Amino acid sequence: MLHLCGTAQMADLIDILVVGAGPAGANAALAAARHGKHVVLLDEQVKPGGQIWRAKDSSILSAPQTPESSAGDALRAQITKAQIDHRGSTRIWQIERQSEGWDVHVLRDGQVERLTTKALVLATGAHEFVQPIPGWTKPGVFGLAGATALFKQNLIFFQNLSININWRSEQIFVWGKNCLLYTSDAADEEDSVDLGGRRII
Numbered sequence: 001m002l003h004l005c006g007t008a009q010m011a012d013l014i015d016i017l018v019v020g021a022g023p024a025g026a027n028a029a030l031a032a033a034r035h036g037k038h039v040v041l042l043d044e045q046v047k048p049g050g051q052i053w054r055a056k057d058s059s060i061l062s063a064p065q066t067p068e069s070s071a072g073d074a075l076r077a078q079i080t081k082a083q084i085d086h087r088g089s090t091r092i093w094q095i096e097r098q099s100e101g102w103d104v105h106v107l108r109d110g111q112v113e114r115l116t117t118k119a120l121v122l123a124t125g126a127h128e129f130v131q132p133i134p135g136w137t138k139p140g141v142f143g144l145a146g147a148t149a150l151f152k153q154n155l156i157f158f159q160n161l162s163i164n165i166n167w168r169s170e171q172i173f174v175w176g177k178n179c180l181l182y183t184s185d186a187a188d189e190e191d192s193v194d195l196g197g198r199r200i201i
Contacts, residue, residue: 014040017104017117019092022050025123026075033082040115041079042106046088048076050125051145054152068152095120 016032018025021043029041041048047055053072056063079086087108094105104115128145130136142150 012038013101014038014115014117016040016119016121017042017102017115018121018123019043019104020050020123020125021045021048021079021086021088022123022125023053023071023075024125025050025121026079028121028123029084029086030078030082033084038085040085040087040117042087042090042092042104044089044091048072048079048086048088051149054149057153 015037016029017040018029018032019042021029021041025041025043026048029039032039043050045054049055049072053068053075055072055076056069087106090106090108092104092106093112096103096105098116101116101118102120104117104120106113106115126145128143130143135141
């Protein structure tokens, strides 16, 4: 159970508050900063980059660079250089419209805070919607986006990975949208592909 300590604190009036530090939100913050605005950039992740340009964990910094990690590193460098007030590990739990702006209530480091901004940019990105099918709540079941996030940030690759819509396999079940999508009627032993020596059904 999470215990909130202290009372909501108020900060100075912000010109533009951006919610979401992925490519869209971060570039919106950079554009506003170039025009001399006081910008605060909020995100639940520790570092900017979002899901697509997710920052590597410190334990895998020596891992080979990819186009996505290079783009993310460049974006993070720009944010640092622009002196944008980036606040990672931050969750928003309420937004209120005021007569001349917005009150944004956030939770960070166990403390609640109220931020007041003249303008608000919402760039929260996509949300993975995992279909509620038999077995989807079992231990070891991951959505495709969740599995991708673990790989990008921590270089965790599931051994004996298999995608099996009708749950005939006892391996890890991954359900994705757009990238790899099968129906339970179509998935059989013949409908499979070989990915890196691993058979995906």
